[in-house]
Each structure stands twice: as C-alpha cells, then as structure tokens.
Amino acid sequence: MKVQILKDNLAKALSVAGRVVSTRGSLEILSHILLSTEKGRLRVSATNLEIGINYWLGGKVEKEGDITIPARLFIDVINSISSEKIDLSVEELDVRVKSLNDNLVIKGISAEEFPVIPTIQGKPSFVVKSNVLKEALNLVNFAAAMEESRPVLSGIYFNLDGDKLILAATDSYRLAEYGLKLENKAEKKLEIIVPSRTMIELSRILADLDEEIKVFVNDNQILFSTKDIEFTSRLIEGQFPDYKQIIPKDNETKAVLESSEFTNALKVASLFARESANSINLVVKPKGEVEIKAVSAQIGESDTVLKAEVEGKEGEITFNGKYLLDVLNNLKAKTVSLEISGKLSPGVIRSEKSLDYVYIIMPLRS
Amino acid sequence: MKVQILKDNLAKALSVAGRVVSTRGSLEILSHILLSTEKGRLRVSATNLEIGINYWLGGKVEKEGDITIPARLFIDVINSISSEKIDLSVEELDVRVKSLNDNLVIKGISAEEFPVIPTIQGKPSFVVKSNVLKEALNLVNFAAAMEESRPVLSGIYFNLDGDKLILAATDSYRLAEYGLKLENKAEKKLEIIVPSRTMIELSRILADLDEEIKVFVNDNQILFSTKDIEFTSRLIEGQFPDYKQIIPKDNETKAVLESSEFTNALKVASLFARESANSINLVVKPKGEVEIKAVSAQIGESDTVLKAEVEGKEGEITFNGKYLLDVLNNLKAKTVSLEISGKLSPGVIRSEKSLDYVYIIMPLRS
Numbered sequence: 063m064k065v066q067i068l069k070d071n072l073a074k075a076l077s078v079a080g081r082v083v084s085t086r087g088s089l090e091i092l093s094h095i096l097l098s099t100e101k102g103r104l105r106v107s108a109t110n111l112e113i114g115i116n117y118w119l120g121g122k123v124e125k126e127g128d129i130t131i132p133a134r135l136f137i138d139v140i141n142s143i144s145s146e147k148i149d150l151s152v153e154e155l156d157v158r159v160k161s162l163n164d165n166l167v168i169k170g171i172s173a174e175e176f177p178v179i180p181t182i183q184g185k186p187s188f189v190v191k192s193n194v195l196k197e198a199l200n201l202v203n204f205a206a207a208m209e210e211s212r213p214v215l216s217g218i219y220f221n222l223d224g225d226k227l228i229l230a231a232t233d234s235y236r237l238a239e240y241g242l243k244l245e246n247k248a249e250k251k252l253e254i255i256v257p258s259r260t261m262i263e264l265s266r267i268l269a270d271l272d273e274e275i276k277v278f279v280n281d282n283q284i285l286f287s288t289k290d291i292e293f294t295s296r297l298i299e300g301q302f303p304d305y306k307q308i309i310p311k312d313n314e315t316k317a318v319l320e321s322s323e324f325t326n327a328l329k330v331a332s333l334f335a336r337e338s339a340n341s342i343n344l345v346v347k348p349k350g351e352v353e354i355k356a357v358s359a360q361i362g363e364s365d366t367v368l369k370a371e372v373e374g375k376e377g378e379i380t381f382n383g384k385y386l387l388d389v390l391n392n393l394k395a396k397t398v399s400l401e402i403s404g405k406l407s408p409g410v411i412r413s414e415k416s417l418d419y420v421y422i423i424m425p426l427r428s
Numbered sequence: 429m430k431v432q433i434l435k436d437n438l439a440k441a442l443s444v445a446g447r448v449v450s451t452r453g454s455l456e457i458l459s460h461i462l463l464s465t466e467k468g469r470l471r472v473s474a475t476n477l478e479i480g481i482n483y484w485l486g487g488k489v490e491k492e493g494d495i496t497i498p499a500r501l502f503i504d505v506i507n508s509i510s511s512e513k514i515d516l517s518v519e520e521l522d523v524r525v526k527s528l529n530d531n532l533v534i535k536g537i538s539a540e541e542f543p544v545i546p547t548i549q550g551k552p553s554f555v556v557k558s559n560v561l562k563e564a565l566n567l568v569n570f571a572a573a574m575e576e577s578r579p580v581l582s583g584i585y586f587n588l589d590g591d592k593l594i595l596a597a598t599d600s601y602r603l604a605e606y607g608l609k610l611e612n613k614a615e616k617k618l619e620i621i622v623p624s625r626t627m628i629e630l631s632r633i634l635a636d637l638d639e640e641i642k643v644f645v646n647d648n649q650i651l652f653s654t655k656d657i658e659f660t661s662r663l664i665e666g667q668f669p670d671y672k673q674i675i676p677k678d679n680e681t682k683a684v685l686e687s688s689e690f691t692n693a694l695k696v697a698s699l700f701a702r703e704s705a706n707s708i709n710l711v712v713k714p715k716g717e718v719e720i721k722a723v724s725a726q727i728g729e730s731d732t733v734l735k736a737e738v739e740g741k742e743g744e745i746t747f748n749g750k751y752l753l754d755v756l757n758n759l760k761a762k763t764v765s766l767e768i769s770g771k772l773s774p775g776v777i778r779s780e781k782s783l784d785y786v787y788i789i790m791p792l793r794s
Contacts, residue, residue: 142695164732323510327530330509333508334532365531
C-alpha cells in the first residue's frame with residue numbers, strides 16, 4: 063500500500079473512527095484501525111463489534127493494499143504532525159508515515175485479522191436529513207435506560223409507517239417520543255430497536271454533517287450511509303413496551319415557563335435535593351407562578367418562585383429533578399410547557415419549537 | 429450579618445478562595461468558607477492550613493457579623509443563581525441567600541471554629557508587578573519536585589538582594605532559574621523557599637491581575653498582598669542546594685530552533701519513547717539540522733529532522749522528552765536555543781524573549 067493524503071482529512075476520519083475503537087478490550091485487533099485502498103480512495107475502518115464505521119477519504123493511491131495500525135498511537139501521531147500532506151506506505155507489517163519533517167515507522171497487524179464490518183445490500187428503508195435525525199436522537203437518547211437489565215429499555219425504538227417515523231425511548235421512569243415526517247414514503251413498515259449507546263455516537267457524527275442519510279435495515283443490523291461514512295449498528299431483539307396509553311390525553315394544570323429560568327431554578331433546587339434522591343417539588347399557581355422547592359435536613363432548603371403563564375387549576379407534583387434537567391438541556395426552545403393532573407399522574411413536557419415531541423415523567427411520592 | 433452584594437463579584441471571590449478549600453480533609457471546617465464583614469466590605473476567607481486566602485469585596489453592609497458556609501455548595505449555588513444582586517443574612521447558624529427569584533437557607537458553622545489565617549505586619553520586603561511575578565513563577569514552577577522526599581526540592585527558592593530577585597527550582601534532574609530586576613531596592617537580603625504547590629495557585633490568581641504585589645515575609649510565612657486579595661503561604665525550612673556550579677559557562681554546540689516545530693517534533697517522538705522512560709535522542713548537525721529520534725521495540729520508531737541555526741561542532745545528547753516539553757510549553761518565545769557540550773554534560777535551554785532565564789537538563793545515557 064502507498065497513499066498520499068491531506069493530514070486534516072485523515073485527522074477528521076480518525077476522530078470519527080477512533081470513537082468506536084475498543085481501548086480496554088481483550089482482543090488486540092479491536093484496538094486497531096483498518097486502512098485499505100478502495101477505488102482510488104483510502105478507507106479507514108473501526109469496530110467494537112457493536113458499531114462498525116467505514117470512512118472513505120480522497121487521496122493519491124500509488125499502490126493498493128491494506129494493513130491495521132494501533133488506533134490510539136496513530137491518532138496521536140497524526141494530530142502531532144505539523145505537515146499538510148502525509149505519505150503512508152506499508153512494508154510487510156510496518157506502516158511508514160512520512161511528512162515534511164518526520165519519518166516514522168509504526169508496527170501493524172495483518173488486515174486479514176480484522177473483523178468483517180457487515181454491510182447491507184439493496185434499497186434503503188428510508189431517507190432522512192442529517193439535522194432532523196440528529197435533533198430527534200438528541201431528544202430521545204437520554205430517556206433510554208443506562209443499564210441493560212431489560213435490554214429493550216436500553217434502546218431507541220424506531221417505528222416507520224409510510225412517511226411517518228417515530229423515535230421513542232423509556233427507562234420506565236420517563237418516556238420521550240419524537241415524531242417526524244419524511245420527504246418520501248417508505249415502501250415497508252418497520253419496527254426495530256437500536257442500542258441508545260450507538261445512537262449517541264451516531265448523533266455526534268451527524269453534528270458535523272448537513273446531508274441526506276440513507277438508512278438500510280436487515281434482520282440484525284441497521285446501516286446509516288452518508289456521502290463518506292457508513293455507520294453500522296446491531297439491533298436489539300425484543301418487543302418495545304406499548305407506551306401509547308401512558309401519554310396523558312389532557313391535563314388539569316398547564317404552565318408555560320422560560321426555559322433558562324426554569325433550568326437555573328432546577329439546578330439550584332438540585333443542590334438541596336441530593337439527600338432525597340433528587341426530589342424536587344413543583345407547585346403551579348393560577349395567579350401566574352411556579353414555585354420550585356427542595357429540602358435537605360443536613361444542608362438547608364431552597365425555594366424559588368418563577369413567573370409563568372398558567373392555565374387550569376392549582377396543581378402540585380414532585381419529580382426527580384435530573385429528569386427535568388435532562389430534557390431542558392436538550393430542548394433548544396425559549397419556553398417549555400409543563401402539564402400536570404394532580405400529584406399521582408405523569409407530568410408532560412412539551413415545547414412550541416418541536417411540536418411532535420412529548421416527554422413524560424412519572425411523579426415521585428411527596 | 430446582613431449584606432447585599434453583586435453576584436458576579438461574589439462568584440469571582442469564591443472562584444479564587446474556593447481553590448484552596450480542602451475537599452477530602454478530615455476537618456469539616458476546612459471545607460467551609462468564612463464570610464465576615466470588615467469596614468463596610470465583605471471578606472471571603474479560605475484555608476487548607478498551607479495556603480490562606482482573604483478576598484475583600486465591596487457591598488452594602490446593613491449589619492456586621494460572620495459565619496462559615498460549606499464551600500462547594502455555596503459556590504454551586506452562587507453560580508446557578510440568575511440574579512444580579514444577592515442578599516446574604518445570618519439567622520443563628522443559618523445563612524439565608526436571597527435573589528430575585530430564590531430564597532435559600534444553607535446551614536453554616538460558627539465563625540469561631542475557623543482557623544486564624546496568619547497576617548504579617550510592618551513594611552513589605554519587596555514589591556513586584558503581577559505580570560512579571562506570574563511569568564517568573566510559570567517558568568520555574570514545573571521544575572520543582574512533585575513528591576516531597578526532599579522537602580527543599582518541592583519548593584521555589586527566592587533570593588532577594590537589593591533590586592535583584594532570583595527564583596529557582598530543581599528536582600535534581602532539571603533546574604530552572606529566573607532573574608528579575610525590581611523597580612525599588614529591598615532593604616534586607618532574603619533567602620526563602622516557598623512550596624511550589626502554593627506558587628502554582630498564586631500564579632493562577634495572578635493571571636487575572638495587573639497591579640503591584642506587595643510581598644511580606646517573616647520566619648514562617650510569606651504574604652502576597654494585592655488590592656483585594658491577601659495570599660499567605662507557609663515556608664519550607666532548609667537550605668536550597670548550591671546550584672550555581674552546575675550551570676554551564678559555555679558550550680561546544682548551539683542550535684536555535686523554531687519553538688512550535690521543536691514542540692511538535694518532541695510530541696511525536698514522545699509517542700515512541702514511552703517504553704524507554706521517555707528517552708529522546710537529539711543530534712545537532714553543523715549543516716543546519718537537528719535530528720530528533722525515539723525507538724520502541726514494540727510499537728516502532730520516529731525520526732524527525734528540523735532546520736536550525738547551528739554554531740560549533742556536531743553534538744549528540746539524550747534527554748527525557750518531558751523535561752523539554754515542560755519548558756517549551758511555558759516559554760512563549762518564537763525560537764529557543766539548545767546548548768550542549770557532549771553526551772555527558774547538562775544541556776541548556778534559553779530564549780531570546782526571557783534573557784534572564786536559564787533551564788538546565790541532565791542528560792540520559794544513550
């Protein structure tokens with residue numbers, strides 16, 4: 063293999079592929095990155111067996127070939143080199159990295175030992191804009207369960223029907239659902255669950271893109287394809303809970319609050335709620351106020367009163383403050399609405415900016 | 429106590445005082461900050477028994493008094509509050525924090541339990557500009573020993589004689605010495621050693637200041653006094669090593685290198701020098717080149733050639749790369765000079781920007 067590439071392009075490819083490299087795995091090959099030439103381009107590949115990434119970049123390919131190289135060392139080397147162009151060449155299992163000033167040799171492992179990253183043939187199941195998918199993922203990812211005692215709850219539910227795609231996640235204490243309209247109708251209906259861990263990585267990659275994403279699905283895998291990147295994830299088997307019935311149809315009390323004020327008030331209250339499993343008490347008053355309180359026997363107490371547009375009767379509820387802060391930190395809206403129906407029914411957060419988004423929080427006993 | 433203050437001023441005082449608060453100490457009172465009124469101002473005090481900080485800020489004092497308050501909680505609260513003004517009042521041991529929206533109570537401890545932060549009366553030993561002292565500290569601090577097996581090596585040596593102040597530090601593998609000229613002659617000669625840990629904190633505080641610093645010294649303490657802040661540190665007892673004789677008088681080989689190129693080359697070489705205790709080999713060639721090499725049996729090897737202005741004969745030396753990177757990261761000069769005299773004599777780094785600075789590195793066997 064012999065390739066000349068621009069340093070900045072290689073650094074960008076490595077910053078994407080490097081994210082899925084196993085750092086503490088038992089298999090040495092998974093801490094490596096696969097470099098291979100393909101149709102006049104260099105392909106950079108990485109996998110942790112759950113996610114696979116292929117990243118193609120342009121370059122001058124003088125000799126075809128492939129090799130794997132220790133990811134962490136290679137990334138550090140490329141980021142430290144001060145040169146516009148880099149020559150990569152392979153001599154047996156040695157990768158020679160040449161820049162204007164540097165002449166480096168890094169020992170690799172044969173490309174044959176690298177696991178196959180699955181691909182999916184045929185037509186895409188659906189096509190979606192990168193910024194739309196990114197917003198949807200950012201607003202549902204945090205609601206998935208972190209631990210995997212019930213695997214389906216650690217995933218993001220994708221429900222595709224015609225031109226309607228619904229994403230949902232729940233850890234059973236809160237639920238987030240985002241509905242989006244595709245530009246083209248999908249031929250087949252689809253119901254799958256994708257690990258939220260992999261969707262967090264996808265969302266980070268999407269942050270730098272502005273293009274159409276083609277999405278391919280088979281029985282075990284989902285593949286997101288952009289111009290230069292293929293991102294593959296395994297699917298989670300199982301049935302996603304039938305959550306529709308827990309979304310309240312109406313409410314007794316509604317308050318519209320200024321997001322940043324609400325966020326600051328919750329941050330202050332959280333400081334006093336550490337001993338009480340983050341219990342924060344909210345009282346919505348028809349005179350146009352929301353009172354936010356937390357009490358700690360040891361450190362003290364907080365009481366914050368915010369102005370709000372209130373509809374309906376006075377209402378009170380206690381939430382885990384973290385669940386409120388999670389959604390406020392991701393909703394980029396100027397105001398949010400809080401809808402409640404007494405102390406025992408789930409509360410609802412919506413935003414005027416994302417009309418097809420709904421976030422449900424189960425109340426705590428107060 | 430009853431005081432009204434601006435939130436931003438209090439947040440700034442807390443960010444300074446908070447740095448010396450003990451977080452894992454056994455004495456609960458050391459995790460607290462002392463608030464006290466003094467001549468119409470609020471004084472914020474913190475100490476870890478090694479460093480003491482008093483920070484005065486203006487405010488409207490309605491009732492004199494004092495109290496201590498848990499530092500971490502108070503800092504988090506003040507940073508989370510969105511209000512321009514804050515009212516602090518004390519009811520027995522409760523501190524009430526009132527802002528536009530918030531009404532908080534934080535439980536404190538009586539001010540009587542807070543340790544006395546020593547002060548020093550009389551005339552200052554010397555006066556120095558904050559930016560001059562900061563540069564000097566930044567260029568010597570990193571050369572002090574991190575561990576305290578020989579306490580004097582974990583300190584910064586201050587040698588004051590007339591209008592000449594010398595700062596020096598050495599961990600016995602490298603030595604940094606910075607000489608500076610004061611605007612006024614000091615009355616008394618002075619030789620003291622101050623813990624480098626406390627000088628790192630002082631340097632961070634100086635970064636935000638542009639004023640004259642008055643420095644007071646007694647047998648056990650040094651006190652740096654600015655307009656609003658008093659910073660006290662204990663001294664280290666003992667005799668600083670007589671290092672003058674190890675500073676080479678001349679050299680056989682001298683190379684002037686571009687600092688950022690040299691830094692990048694050392695970063696690349698360091699990646700290949702991890703197995704060999706960071707050994708990096710330098711060869712200075714009279715044709716105007718410096719070659720920088722590192723070899724690892726396991727991961728590969730690096731070889732970087734930089735252009736340089738070279739005087740004298742060809743020379744070779746091996747250094748711990750970290751010691752070179754430490755000085756390059758702190759010298760803000762466009763070029764640096766490297767002076768060597770064979771493989772076995774100490775090397776010298778100087779910069780045209782800080783003429784009274786010299787940095788000595790002991791060679792490694794290669």
